[in-house]
Amino acid sequence: MMADNLKDTQDGIDSKPQDSRPRTKWMWRIFLLNLLLVGSHLGEFWPFSIFPMFSKAGQPWSRAMVVAVPLVDSYSDPSAMLWEPLDINIHELQAISLDERSIDKIDFSNYVGKTERWTPEVVSGIAKMFPDRPEQGTAWLVLKVRGRMDEGTVSVQGEPMVALTADTVVLSPNLYPLEDNP
């Protein structure tokens, strides 16, 4: 049956006159539907779209990245250098690979970027994502990286949020919940 159907179609292509006209009004109907759906659904009704990607240029963004740093004894001291924001040098970016640890970068960025209250559960949630730990004498710093454009100049800074060491996980003293901060 399937072969017969395909044969009939092939015969139709071979023998049909060239005036087998398509019903173009259907394209215009779908075009109107497209306008209606996109207009009433914030520009997105797959596959219809106004394709707004990259339409808002110069917007600040936030991501997450994990970098390895030498461990200092005073990592829990808020004044220690470890917790100071880092200027990111884009020309030689080195990081701890999330792919190698089967961690989804979008999920991880959302977790770090959107968390407002860093409870012990949230901090241990980060630790659970990583199946391994750094070697002794090294810490993995979880950075919330923010990019922005000010008066035509681009700046990218990483704010340390959490440090993972060989045997513990520490929240930046700058992020302790308000009521815990004296």
Added chain:
Amino acid sequence: MNRMKQWVKDLEQSLFEDQPICSESKAVRSGAWVHFRLFELFVAAWAIAYAWTWGFYTFKSSVVVLELGLANYIPVASLFGLPSMIIASVVTLGIALSITRLSRWGYLIAILALHLQYVVRFSQGEIPHSSNLLGFALLALGVGFATHKDPVAQVRFTWGFLWFFVGLGYTSAAVSKLVGTGITWIDGQHLVLWIHEKAIDYASMTGAWSPNVLQSAILNSAWVGTLSLFIGWVTEAIGVLMWFRRLRPWVILVTIGMHFGITWTMNIVFVAFVMQLILTGFPWVEWLTTLQQKSRMSPSSSDGSTLKS
């Protein structure tokens, strides 16, 4: 009003009449049929792959962050997991029914089911556009087959419909940029900011990132970035020129170039987009038919003694 009507008529002529399937040459018509079948296979493979990949992902989902499309009207959270496997099966079955010509309605059922699968999968807050071109192709097949019985009319409608929406989509993207930012969108510093964003993403994923030659040039001189963005914007803006057959291959060529440019500057890869543009955007049928005719007419292929002498 008359001028508008004439414009619509000319556009329809360009989209639906000026096609190899309408050729007087039987060889060209046969080639156009083979090309169309290859296109159907391409769309089928990608649509089925998307349906199952998106379906399997929903086993990880638990909450709806963003309601897209039909998700505004139905509780898509109840479609996570096993129900999404049923949706993927409907997509697969619909495509199978139409590609084998057992039913004209299969493609239409498949695009509706694939829309549902999309809103289920991407209710997690991310809206990718990498599958929109493929979506247009399946929609073109769905509407073309459901509204026409004649196989030639099905082919003509599908191509015309597809080029109309693909061209419109690219130009819409250019207009969105003007609306979202204005003419300052082309400022090279914007591209520098995006390169930084994508660099962090890439380094976070793989462990390292260093700029390639084009990225270095843009990071060192915002003018290079401004020129890149200007060329990219103009390329999108002329998308509607894909509506005209004579211009289409040239517009497609610069559009593919733009996609490679985006890949080299921002590490965003457009596999399905570029494959579909290559498969559908060039006059393969005419080229191959001409090549075939030339090889038949060539003395070396018809007269063995030419070679010997």
